[in-house]
Amino acid sequence: MDIVYILDIIGVFVFATSGVLTAIDNKFDLVGSAVIGFITALGGGTLRDIMIGQTPVGWMYDVNYLWTILAALILSYLFRKRIVKLRRSLFVFDTIGIGLFTILGLQRTLATGLDPAIALIMGMVSAVFGGVLRDVLTNEIPLIFRREIYATACLAGGLVFLLLTKFYDHELLAMAISMGTVFIIRYMAVRYNWSLNLRARN
């Protein structure tokens, strides 16, 4: 599961970076940016763990998550302009992160013996509620509620994972396919929205 751990860390890094950049846009100071980066990256998983009763919450057992967020904080402050230019690459990793967080959250919920329907919801919570908490703390209506595709992609990916693991016995392959599902839906959505915007402008 080494590749999964590495992807997890990358996902945390990208989510934290997105949180820190939002915080800087809101003129938060260094500590405020660290808190927002932290909550964006680990808030969804924290909420999931609290609700399914897996406490102390997961990230408390692996200090690497803290170092990853600290690295995202420092790099965001040092190379902000360059990172903003990398938005396209960040989008790729962000979507990988969302897909992975969905599946990891789903697996963790299933492992406690809860119903697959609950696991599906908790997978989505893991992936998107970090962003919801970030938006609430920066006093914005959560983006997720107006751009349904984020949550929908998570639910679809989670469903694919549940179906694949039900009928086949290859979990890593199922993870790859379901994360691919999240990726494709989100990628198509961004293109679709783009043309939608063009039409709306006429």
Next chain:
Amino acid sequence: MDIVYILDIIGVFVFATSGVLTAIDNKFDLVGSAVIGFITALGGGTLRDIMIGQTPVGWMYDVNYLWTILAALILSYLFRKRIVKLRRSLFVFDTIGIGLFTILGLQRTLATGLDPAIALIMGMVSAVFGGVLRDVLTNEIPLIFRREIYATACLAGGLVFLLLTKFYDHELLAMAISMGTVFIIRYMAVRYNWSLNLRARN
């Protein structure tokens, strides 16, 4: 306890409907509306369960809650105008829901061995914090903080329940009377506010 379960489901349905209607008013999409409906209906109980350590939280053990919220979502989208016209009937069920959630939350807290004063607070949290979370997520100052009667009615109803069960051994009757207390206080409050508004307008 069949009647209690049926009232519980009706309460969840009415709360979810109120959440979905608020979400539609805020131009949230379908997924956003589902999330807000869900949180309005189950957010208070979730918060209570997390705080008193009853995790995984209660609704995770009964998928019927999910179906109920899904039904509320679909019906709210299909028959929005007709539901808005039913506001008076909704108010009745909403108040029954608040009364029931208060007592169920109180009972669940007492069952963990906590102090009745804590159970009283947790009953109120169960009944009103779903609405508080809805308001926070739609970026409004929670209504509850300016219309004290919601929370006060819960506390009064909870107190009546505690006193009745202390001196008599008939729990269902105590539930009915304390829910009636919540109902009467809220009903009178709505009338009182109405005349207050009339006076304020002069």
Next chain:
Amino acid sequence: MDIVYILDIIGVFVFATSGVLTAIDNKFDLVGSAVIGFITALGGGTLRDIMIGQTPVGWMYDVNYLWTILAALILSYLFRKRIVKLRRSLFVFDTIGIGLFTILGLQRTLATGLDPAIALIMGMVSAVFGGVLRDVLTNEIPLIFRREIYATACLAGGLVFLLLTKFYDHELLAMAISMGTVFIIRYMAVRYNWSLNLRARN
């Protein structure tokens, strides 16, 4: 540990008072003020306990916290103007409260066997997230994110406590010194900000 308990109660009283005054400024009613006072005083510790799995959360085992908050509520309503004039004295107790909440939160986290780095974060969460929740519920961007010194002071005080208890075996002295650290940093920060504001005005 009697002195610690007394300071804890004083801290809760001062935090609750600050919450109630904010609520009154926002034209919240009595119940709304009670809820905001409660969350300001006990929200940080509640969040910490939930995350580290110490549930039912701490204040549920000691009804004195409720009485303390009730006292803060009543006194704030009766003597609002006089309390506002006491702001300087309140600041002293507020900072003592922040220092104490940091150390108590840190100790409680360490006691569950978690890493000192996690305990440091949880100490900070205990001290400042009550204020964050108050700001979110009154629909403001949390002050803490723009005035880094609150959180920084907590982290510094927590670090001093960790180092002192690692090398010396006198916990009460370590508490006193680390709370003094929080106090001095915050006191200096207020003076520094003051002159900063003067400069910014030119």
